[in-house]
Amino acid sequence: MDPYITGKTRLYGLVGDPLTAARSPQLLNQLFAEQRVDAACVPFWVKADNLSAFVTGARAMGNLSGMLVTMPHKQRMLEFVDELHPTARQVGALNVIRCEADGRWVGAIFDGVGCVLGMQWKGNHPANKSVLLVGSGGAGSAIAFAVASAGASKLTISDIDERRAADLAAAVAAETGCNVRSGPPDPQGFEVVINATPLGMNPSDAMPVDPERLAPGAIVVDIINATEPTPLRRAAHARGCRTQDGGPMHQGQALYALKFLGFDYRPEGQSAPDDPARVF
Incomplete structure (x- = not known):
């Protein structure tokens, strides 16, 4: 060029x-x-x-x-x-x-399929795992459908707007057949916790979940794409959890979005999606 x-x-x-x-x-x-x-x-x-x-x-x-x-x-x-x-x-x-x-x-x-692809790249695939998703806005909704379609054993969706979370849970369950419900943002007992809210973008933000309720060994994905670890990721790491930032999701959705726009893009060292035909 x-x-x-x-x-x-x-x-x-x-x-x-x-x-x-x-x-x-x-x-x-x-x-x-x-x-x-x-x-x-x-x-x-x-x-x-x-x-x-x-x-x-x-x-x-x-x-x-x-x-x-x-x-x-x-x-x-x-x-x-x-x-x-x-x-x-x-x-x-x-x-x-x-x-x-x-x-x-x-x-x-492509937020949702990008998030799942990024989790797959990092060895954190949600298949056959119990998942708590906090946030049911645009990104959260996409992630809910993608995680359920990827084979999560059960999915709980939490949002400050309880009606929106309940409506999303019903739609995802009907579309995917996954065991989906809405509920509080309590991470106890979940194998995967995903923060799809903006909480953590500012240092003064409240935590999206209580990190003391996280099980050691749980996977905590914070989709905020920040240079420094968010408070949630720091607290989860201290609890002995595996943590993942928003970078892999950003790369995953970029792969899908750029293909949609007509470009061939694959992050260095990363594999292609398992089934890109499902999306395109």
């Missing part, structure tokens, strides 16, 4: 608020350079109240080829796309948009 952006450069964006910890632009721009693609990825810092105005402007851009979508827009962005990939229809949220040549926007979400 020419090192300079030209009038022919295809544009990709990351849409969200905040974007201070975002790593996707670095990942995509490195990939574009390696594959000699005349494209660039830039962050679009868009507050929730400005999303509709942003979409109106973005629709007018003839060189916009795709967008990654992060908090807080994963669910509301559904209103603005023309077509939904089966993943987005199932979950009710999206995290990537492919802008077709005819002007249509197609939305999909």
Whole structure:
């Protein structure tokens, strides 16, 4: 790729608020350079109240080829796309948009399958394990479907919005046949605990679960993609738990999202998904 952006450069964006910890632009721009693609990825810092105005402007851009979508827009962005990939229809949220040549926007979400793939890479596959998932927003919903589909023996979903957790549990159970219910964020007795809430992004945040209730040897996955361990991961490690940060999930969902956008990407040293045809 020419090192300079030209009038022919295809544009990709990351849409969200905040974007201070975002790593996707670095990942995509490195990939574009390696594959000699005349494209660039830039962050679009868009507050929730400005999303509709942003979409109106973005629709007018003839060189916009795709967008990654992060908090807080994963669910509301559904209103603005023309077509939904089966993943987005199932979950009710999206995290990537492919802008077709005819002007249509197609939305999909790979948070869930990306999380499971990242867990698989780290030897923490949820198959045949009891799982507590805390958080039922866009990412949490996707993870719930993916973990259940991956063969968890049982799944409990917890959220401060108890009705939302109960509705998600019912939908996942109906779709996958997994033993799914909603309940409190009590990690006692679970083999895998996944934090899919924003709690831990700030040092002053409350813990998503009581770490004293974690069983030593349990797997604790915090999907927050932070440079330093979150308070939950530090406390879980002190309890003798296996811990995993959001990095593997980020790489896993990037693999799926970039394939959706038409690029061949595989993190160095990592295997391909067991069954990519199930997603595409």
